[in-house]
Amino acid sequence: xxxxSGRIALVTGASQGIGRACALELARRGAHVALAARxxxxxxxxxxxxxxxxxxxxxxxxxxSNEESIKAGAKAVVVEFGKVEILVNNAGVTRDxxxxxxxxxxxxxxLTTNLTGAFLLTxxxxxxxxKNRWGRVINITSVVGETGxxxxxxxxxxxxxxxxLTKSLARELASRxxxxxxxxxxxxxxxxxxxxxxxxxxxxTQHIPLGRVGTDMDIAHAVxxxxxEEAGYITGHTLDVNGGMYMG
Numbered sequence: 573x574x575x576x577s578g579r580i581a582l583v584t585g586a587s588q589g590i591g592r593a594c595a596l597e598l599a600r601r602g603a604h605v606a607l608a609a610r611x612x613x614x615x616x617x618x619x620x621x622x623x624x625x626x627x628x629x630x631x632x633x634x635x636x637s638n639e640e641s642i643k644a645g646a647k648a649v650v651v652e653f654g655k656v657e658i659l660v661n662n663a664g665v666t667r668d669x670x671x672x673x674x675x676x677x678x679x680x681x682x683l684t685t686n687l688t689g690a691f692l693l694t695x696x697x698x699x700x701x702x703k704n705r706w707g708r709v710i711n712i713t714s715v716v717g718e719t720g721x722x723x724x725x726x727x728x729x730x731x732x733x734x735x736x737l738t739k740s741l742a743r744e745l746a747s748r749x750x751x752x753x754x755x756x757x758x759x760x761x762x763x764x765x766x767x768x769x770x771x772x773x774x775x776x777t778q779h780i781p782l783g784r785v786g787t788d789m790d791i792a793h794a795v796x797x798x799x800x801e802e803a804g805y806i807t808g809h810t811l812d813v814n815g816g817m818y819m820g
Contacts, residue, residue, distance in 0.1 A: 575601055575800075576601040576602045576603040576658070576800065577601075580604050580606070580655055580657045580658065581605045581606065581656070581657070581658035581659075581660065582605075582656045582697070583595045583598070583605060583608065584609065584693065585608075585662040586605075586607040586608055588614060588763055589762035589788055590762060591662040591663065592618050592788070593787075593789050593791065594660050594662060596618070596622060596792065597795070597796045598660075598792075599622040600627065603799075604628040604629070605627070605630075606649045607630065607632065608634035608645055609633075609663065610633065615631040615633075616631055618631075619631050632648050632649055632652075633645070636689030636693060637665075637681065637684050637685040639692055642689065642692045642693050646693060647696075650697075655704060657701065657706060657707055659697055659709045661689075661693060661710070661711045662712040663685065663690075664686045664727075665681065665685045666682065666724070667679075667726060668723045668727065670723050671725045674726065678726055679725075682730050683726065685730075686730035687730040687734055687737070690737065694741065701745070702750070705750075707745070707748070707751070708750070708799045709738075709750065710752075710753055710754070710755060711735075711753070711754040712734075712757070712791070712795075713732075713734040714727070715758045715759075715812070715814050715817065717731025717732040717733075717734065717735055718732070718735070718756060718818055718820055719818055731756075734754060738752050738754040738808065742808030743808065746807055749804075751804065752807055753803075753807060753810070754811070755810075755811050756812050757791050758780065758813065758815055758818065759780065759814070760785065760788060760790070761785050779817050780815040780817045781815060783815075790813055794811050
C-alpha cells in the first residue's frame, strides 16, 4: 500500500458520501486531513472517526459557492497545517430538471459550486504548491460530464468543465512537479443517488458491465492512488471509476 505519511490534504464536501470516504482513506494512509464543508456538525463526526483510527483531522467551515468563504477557508487551513499538498475538489450540488424548464438560478448555482468553486480554491492554494515544487490536485467529476444526461444539463456542463480545467491546470503546473487529475465516478451509492427510485436504480445497473453499483470507497481508493508518489507520472488524466458503464 502506498503511503501518504505526513502529507497535508484538504478535502471539500468531506461531511458525507465520497468526500467523507476520501478523507478517511487519505487519513488511513497517513495524511493529515483538513475536512471542509458547510455542515460543521457532520464534519466533527468524520474527524472523530479519523481520530478513533489514530489519524489526524481538523474541521473547517467552507462554502465553495462563496468566493470569500473559499479565501478565508484556504487561509485557515494553511494557518493550521502550514501548507496544503493534496487538494481534493469534491464538493458539488445538483439541480436536476429538463433544460426547457431550468431556471437561470438552477444553472448558476450548479456551475458556481461545482466548477467555479473548484477553480477558485485551487487558485488560492496553487502558489504555495508551486513554491514547494510538489502537489496533487484531484477533481471529482462524473461520468455524465463525459456522456451527458437528460435533465442534468447544468450538472453535466459543470463536470465536463472540470475535465477541461483539469487538463489546462495540468499543463500549467507540471513543471513544478504538481499533478492535476480527475476521477469520474459512475453510478455510486451515495446520499445524492439515494433519491432515485428503485426502477431508476435497476435501469442504471443494467448498463454496468461489472453488474453492481459503485461504493464511495471505490472512488476513495482511486483518489488515494492519484495522490501517491506512485502516480507521479500521471497528469491531465480522467480516471473513470464506473464499472465499465462508459469506456471513453
